[in-house]
Amino acid sequence: MTDAPPRDAPPPSPPPPTHSIAEFRRGYESEQRLRGYRSACGFVTATWGLICPSCGQRDLTDGVLSSRGRVAAYSVQTVPTAEFVNDAPYAYVIVELDGGGRITGWMPSIQSPEQLAIGDRVRWSPTYRTGVVFERETPASGDPTASP
């Protein structure tokens, strides 16, 4: 007699990724890192998931995203939500990160659309404020980043 597995046993799958929404928030709020994952297909994101939405693979590698990149799109908003009621106007930005993937954030220092352009270099600026805050990259700024 062999100990064959039941015929309806599911195929073995890699262990689930350990990242979570809470870890993402804890990462930028208190651990000085932007957490995300890289999929086997190269898709990189901070957005929580169990299976890569790009290729459908479960092989996701947790890691730390680059904290630098270029502005891919932005908008200077004058009418905020309750979370940002005392902060408008400010720029909401989509940032193309140096190590791949995009992340969103906001730039309190940008208060009119002429102050920013798509392609400008920015870096994450850890802060006590709500959310992921970016600032313009300056030549003097250090680099606390790793790649996933």
Added chain:
Amino acid sequence: MRETWVVGAASSRYGKMPDTGRETATRVALEALDRAGIDPKAVGHTFVANAFGFTERQAHIGPLINSALGIPDVPSLTVESACSSSSAALHEAFVHVAGGFLDVALVIGFEKLSQIDTLEATSDFALAADYPYETLNGATFPGLYATIASAHQKRYGTTSAELGAVAIKNHANAARNPHAQFQKEISLEKYLASPIIASPLRLYDCCPFSDGAAALVVAAKDALPSPSTEPLVIRASVRSGSLGDVHDRADLTSLPATKTAAAAAFRASGLTAAGIDFLEVHDCFTIAELIALEDLGFFPAGSAGRATVEGLTARDGKLPVNPSGGLKAKGHPVGATGAGQIVEVFEQFNGLAGTRQVPKAETALTHNVGATGSSCSVHIFSRR
């Protein structure tokens, strides 16, 4: 699949309604049934769309509406798909009727938001974005579409005048629509003088917060061979989705769900873009109308703005787009919006559109987006 029709449709005026959403929705539903000449007791199921019922302290509204319609024993399902809720409800009705599970279904969409202020409405709308990954990083709904606009401008050179042309056209159409919230035309000067809400979008690029209700009666051809109205034959009812977060999508200048829904809808209908007489598309912001026209395949990417300036999408143009005034000027009562687009098709097909009647109304396409394109509905209609 059975041939399935929209045989009755009705709408409240959008804007500010004095009654609760429940009362207005029920009145509009009965008006749609009366227009179709169908007794409420013939309805097998109601599909009720409402996105922000919590602002009226009311959930599970369907049974209350059914009770008020005198059909308390009829089942009801509440459908939520953000701004595409009532086109999603129509899709549910279509699936049930075309599949033979129901003969007659009633679709009801409504929203009541005038009891809350701009700050609360802006905050509530942003809940339909990705809260930890977009909203908590500062996004508002105008801001999300504005990032798309900024990327579209960078890639294609889309101008303020092109965005403004959408607003001017849709206000001109809404000025002829008794259901519309804004029944007034605007000029380019007025558009350009309006304040920035989320650059590059100005006040007149943005749809308003609206109250409103719309209802549709859906029936199988077999069950109702001699309708009292000119029915809309549902040639395609397609839903699609795409990545929830705008920034995770490969292309920031289009909504992939629109492309996939359009391709499937054209395939199912047997029609092509050239065979569509007029459109109602999801213009929550002016940029949304331009990318809708491009993603649906009516204009090449980056060219819809120029086409709008040239008048091709005007009410009397080659391809009338949003003859109702669209979300932009007719208004955007979230849960009612998708059904309201089809009320416009019904009125155009039945010669009820008055001075906004389009030159030809034999076929039509409606396009309704949930959030920033994570949900999308495309419906194609023709006459019998």
